[in-house]
Amino acid sequence: MCVGLARLPAERLRGTLRAMSRPACSRCQRPLSHCLCALIPALDSRTRVLILQHPSETNHALNTARFAALGLRNAQLCVGEVFDELAQWLALPGYQACLLFPGDEAVMLTARAQEQPPLLLVVPDGTWRKARKLLHANPLLAALPRVSLAASAPSRYRLRKAPSESALSTIEAITQALETLEAPARFDALLRPFEALIEGQIEAMGEQTYQRNHQRSD
Numbered sequence: 600m601c602v603g604l605a606r607l608p609a610e611r612l613r614g615t616l617r618a619m620s621r622p623a624c625s626r627c628q629r630p631l632s633h634c635l636c637a638l639i640p641a642l643d644s645r646t647r648v649l650i651l652q653h654p655s656e657t658n659h660a661l662n663t664a665r666f667a668a669l670g671l672r673n674a675q676l677c678v679g680e681v682f683d684e685l686a687q688w689l690a691l692p693g694y695q696a697c698l699l700f701p702g703d704e705a706v707m708l709t710a711r712a713q714e715q716p717p718l719l720l721v722v723p724d725g726t727w728r729k730a731r732k733l734l735h736a737n738p739l740l741a742a743l744p745r746v747s748l749a750a751s752a753p754s755r756y757r758l759r760k761a762p763s764e765s766a767l768s769t770i771e772a773i774t775q776a777l778e779t780l781e782a783p784a785r786f787d788a789l790l791r792p793f794e795a796l797i798e799g800q801i802e803a804m805g806e807q808t809y810q811r812n813h814q815r816s817d
Contacts, residue, residue: 624636626669627639627665627666627669627792628662628665629796633799635666635792635795635796636669638791638792638795639666639669639670639791639792640670640788640789640791641670641672642670642671642672642786642788642789643672643673644671644672644673644674644777644781644784644786645673645711645717645780645781646673646711646717646718646719646720646776646777646780646781647673647674647675647691647694647717647718647719647720648667648668648671648673648674648675648720648722648773648777649674649675649677649688649719649720649721649722650664650667650668650674650675650676650677650722650724650769650773651677651679651682651721651722651723651724651733651737651740652664652676652677652678652679652724652725653678653680653723653724653725653726653729653730653732653733654678654679654680655725655726655729656724656725656729657678661768661796661797663768663769663770663771663793663796664676664722664724664769664770666770666789666792666793666796667769667770667773667774667789670788670789670792671773671789675688680732680733680736681736681737682737682740685737685739685740686739689719689721689739689743691719693716693717694716694717694718694719695715695716695717695718695719696718696719696721696743697718697719697720697721697743697744697745697746698721698723698734698740698743698744698745698746699720699721699722699723699745699746699747699748699772699773699776700723700730700734700745700746700747701745701747702745702747704745705745705746705747706744706745706746706747707746707747707748707749708746708747708748708749708776708779708780709779709780710779710780710781710782711780711781718746718780720746720773720776720780721740721743722769722772722773722776723740724769746776748767748772748775748776748779749779768793770789770790770793771790771793773786773789774786774787774789774790
């Protein structure tokens with residue numbers, strides 16, 4: 600865990616050690632002084648959301664998948680690379696499983712009629728490279744019918760270097776998927792802790808640093 604810390608610049612090393620020693624909330628895993636649990640909703644949905652998170656995302660400062668899992672009653676977050684229980688999770692009675700992942704064979708999501716069985720929406724969480732690794736390591740996952748999202752507004756994930764303006768964070772993708780499937784129901788309350796987290800990160804780094812490193816130039 601601490602291999603390589605001695606090679607960090609002194610100022611960065613001190614910041615890293617302080618972050619490691621700060622007590623954290625056991626639920627949202629944020630430092631207790633910046634706990635975001637009060638902003639996390641408890642939303643019901645017909646759609647079942649199964650988030651499969653690559654281990655590299657677990658301790659990421661901007662772990663949006665965790666907020667999605669905490670904010671939805673009908674959601675499950677599993678961390679790993681190979682999921683031995685995947686067949687059991689996908690066979691949940693009363694649901695139709697599909698994979699939220701773009702591709703030529705992906706079908707665009709539309710509103711789900713009440714007489715149709717609800718979807719079990721499987722969402723890989725990680726970089727595109729890590730998400731593809733999850734599919735490769737779990738053949739059952741790769742075999743699922745794929746669905747994708749319609750074009751959306753630019754991501755609010757202002758601290759991430761995305762491949763395009765239309766690329767969404769995991770929590771944004773889940774929010775848009777649910778609002779599409781269960782229209783006119785709204786799920787934007789899921790984004791409250793995410794937006795607060797982004798604002799806190801920008802405030803911590805300072806406006807000038809943010810403008811220099813993260814704002815797009817026209």
